[in-house]
Amino acid sequence: MPSLDSDARQLRLLIDGVADHAIYLLDPEGYLRSWNTGGERIKGYTAEEVIGTHFSRFYTPEDAANGAPARGLRIAREEGRFTAEGWRVRKDGSRFHASVVIDPILEGGELIGYAKVTRDTTERFQHEERLGVARDALLQSQKLEAIGKLTLGLAHDFNNLLNIVINSLELVEHYTLEPKAKRHLQGAMRAAERGALLTRQLLTFGKGHALIAERHAVGRIIGEAMDTLRRACRAGVTLEAHLAEDLPEIDVDREHLEAALLNLVSNSRDAMPGGGHIAITASLRDCAPPHATDQPASRFVCIEVSDDGEGIATEDLVRVFEPFFTTKDIGKGSGLGLSQVFGFARQSGGFAELKSAPGAGTTVSVCLPVSRESE
Ligand SMILES: Nc1ncnc2c1ncn2[C@@H]1O[C@H](COP(=O)(O)OP(=O)(O)OP(=O)(O)O)[C@@H](O)[C@H]1O
Ligand SMILES: [Mg+2]
Numbered sequence: 001m002p003s004l005d006s007d008a009r010q011l012r013l014l015i016d017g018v019a020d021h022a023i024y025l026l027d028p029e030g031y032l033r034s035w036n037t038g039g040e041r042i043k044g045y046t047a048e049e050v051i052g053t054h055f056s057r058f059y060t061p062e063d064a065a066n067g068a069p070a071r072g073l074r075i076a077r078e079e080g081r082f083t084a085e086g087w088r089v090r091k092d093g094s095r096f097h098a099s100v101v102i103d104p105i106l107e108g109g110e111l112i113g114y115a116k117v118t119r120d121t122t123e124r125f126q127h128e129e130r131l132g133v134a135r136d137a138l139l140q141s142q143k144l145e146a147i148g149k150l151t152l153g154l155a156h157d158f159n160n161l162l163n164i165v166i167n168s169l170e171l172v173e174h175y176t177l178e179p180k181a182k183r184h185l186q187g188a189m190r191a192a193e194r195g196a197l198l199t200r201q202l203l204t205f206g207k208g209h210a211l212i213a214e215r216h217a218v219g220r221i222i223g224e225a226m227d228t229l230r231r232a233c234r235a236g237v238t239l240e241a242h243l244a245e246d247l248p249e250i251d252v253d254r255e256h257l258e259a260a261l262l263n264l265v266s267n268s269r270d271a272m273p274g275g276g277h278i279a280i281t282a283s284l285r286d287c288a289p290p291h292a293t294d295q296p297a298s299r300f301v302c303i304e305v306s307d308d309g310e311g312i313a314t315e316d317l318v319r320v321f322e323p324f325f326t327t328k329d330i331g332k333g334s335g336l337g338l339s340q341v342f343g344f345a346r347q348s349g350g351f352a353e354l355k356s357a358p359g360a361g362t363t364v365s366v367c368l369p370v371s372r373e374s375e
Contacts, residue, residue, distance in 0.1 A: 022118040026102075028111050030055050030073055042120045044091030055116065058088045060095065076102040076114060085121065097125040134293050141291040144321060144342065151323055152206030159199040165192045201336040204256060205323050205343035211253035213348065218250060218257075218282050218301050218368070219243045225258050229265045229280075236275025239265065244283040248370045250301050256344045257366075263337035264305040264364050270328065271309030271362060278307045285367060289351045300350055300367035307363075312356040320354060341366060 015023050015036045022039035024032055031054055035047035043050075043058060050057070056069035063069070063086065076082035082102040087095045099119045105112050166189065173185045222241055230239050261280070268278045285302045288295045312320060319325045321342040326335030338354070341364065345352035349369045356362035 020119065022116075024116055025105070026055055026073075026114040026116055028113055030069060030114075033113065039118075042090075042096065042118065043088075049091075058118075060087055060089055063087075072100070072102050073114060076104050077111060080104065085125075088118070096120050097122040134290075137290045137293075140318060140321075147322060148206040148343065150206075151202050155199045155202035155206060159196065159203065162192055162196045162199060166196065198334055198336055201259075201340040202323060204347070205336070205339040211256055211344070211347055213251040213253050215249050216252050216254055216257075217247070218252070218303060219247055221252075221254055221257055222261065222280060222282060222303070225261055228258075229261060232262060232265055233269050233278065234275075237269050237272055237278060238276075239278045239280070241280040241282075243281065247282060247284065247301055248299075250368050251371055252348060252368055253344070256340075256348075257368075260341045260344050260366055261303075261305070263341055264366075267337055267364075268305060268307035268309060268362065270333070271307055271311070276308045278305065280305050284370070287367075289367075290353060291351060299370040301370055302365050302367040304363055304365045306361060308361040311358045311360050311362055312354075313358055317354070317356065321352070338364070 018036065019038050019041055021036075022042045023036045024039055025034040027033055031052060032050050035045075035050055039050070040046055054069075056064045059069055068086075072082045072084065080103075082100075084100045086098060086100070088098040088100075089095055097120070099121045101117045103115045105115055169185055169189045169192065173182060173189070176182055176185060222243060226239070226241060233239050265278060265280075268276075272278075280303065282301060282303045285300050286297050287300065288297050316325075316327065321338050322335070323339040324335040325338075326333040328335075338352075342352045345366050345368065350367045352367070353365045354362065355365075
């Protein structure tokens with residue numbers, strides 16, 4: 001009857017019993033001298049396939065080329081231990097995230113090999129990565145909320161002041177017949193109206209502007225806005241809409257949706273000074289909002305505006321929804337377009353997302369909730 005009496009047998013059974021760690025011995029040059037069940041399970045090779053071969057076969061070609069395997073052995077030898085996390089390759093070519101420890105084995109002060117333990121940490125790594133993304137989204141959303149509150153107070157006061165200016169200018173214009181003075185007055189009025197428009201956008205971002213939501217078919221709103229949107233594009237910029245059929249109607253503030261579309265199309269146009277293509281699509285998406293991933297998935301009509309323009313620098317990506325963030329020259333952009341889009345989407349119970357990379361175009365999605373009864 002098999003027993004646990006021999007030390008060597010006990011050790012063998014112990015090492016083989018650890019199925020979630022690859023535990024094996026290397027000779028001083030890095031060739032495999034033993035293998036366990038964990039190694040077979042994690043990396044996919046049987047003992048016959050790997051014993052006698054060099055352990056660098058488990059590294060990615062990039063790491064093998066930059067000398068990572070030899071470096072690991074050297075650090076273990078010189079410092080008494082080497083630990084690392086990184087990507088390794090299975091027999092079938094797929095990659096897994098590994099936590100690795102290499103210990104030198106010494107006998108009478110002389111190096112006779114290495115003990116290597118590798119653990120598959122892919123799941124933990126992916127979980128942490130997902131957590132990181134959710135945390136970033138939450139921080140970003142909290143930052144925008146705070147800026148929104150700050151902006152709101154200012155925008156209210158400013159809006160009231162501008163209304164007084166506009167009313168007074170209208171009155172003065174009424175009493176003035178002198179043509180030159182009239183022209184100046186009209187210039188002042190246009191500037192004040194532009195200011196009022198900006199404060200209205202700020203109010204949307206800061207949730208100080210009540211939305212008037214009514215049941216609409218998004219496809220129709222986009223269809224009817226196409227003429228205005230095309231006029232906003234310069235020569236060489238084409239604009240097309242592809243809308244999924246049978247989209248449910250949603251409760252939305254039409255005026256704000258039109259303003260959001262105009263803001264997005266204007267941004268795309270500005271990103272394509274040499275011409276290009278803008279596509280507007282609308283489709284259904286079932287998901288949890290990215291700022292509240294713990295919420296159950298629900299249904300959204302997602303309107304996407306994509307361009308093949310210059311894209312956005314990675315360091316700017318986290319800032320583009322902030323009010324007043326602009327990379328445009330003074331007088332060219334006020335940095336409020338995307339904050340209006342963001343504020344409008346969030347106030348409508350949905351969310352806005354932006355994907356972009358330098359040189360690879362930009363896609364902004366405005367996702368608006370589908371109310372239960374219209375599903
Ligand atoms: N489609 C896009 N392609 C490339 N960059 C973009 C795009 N959309 C936005 N951006 C970048 O994000 C910044 C902020 O956009 P936002 O619409 O908020 O402000 P703006 O366009 O600069 O000014 P405003 O819209 O108030 O006139 C832009 O200055 C630009 O750098
Ligand atoms: Mg803009």
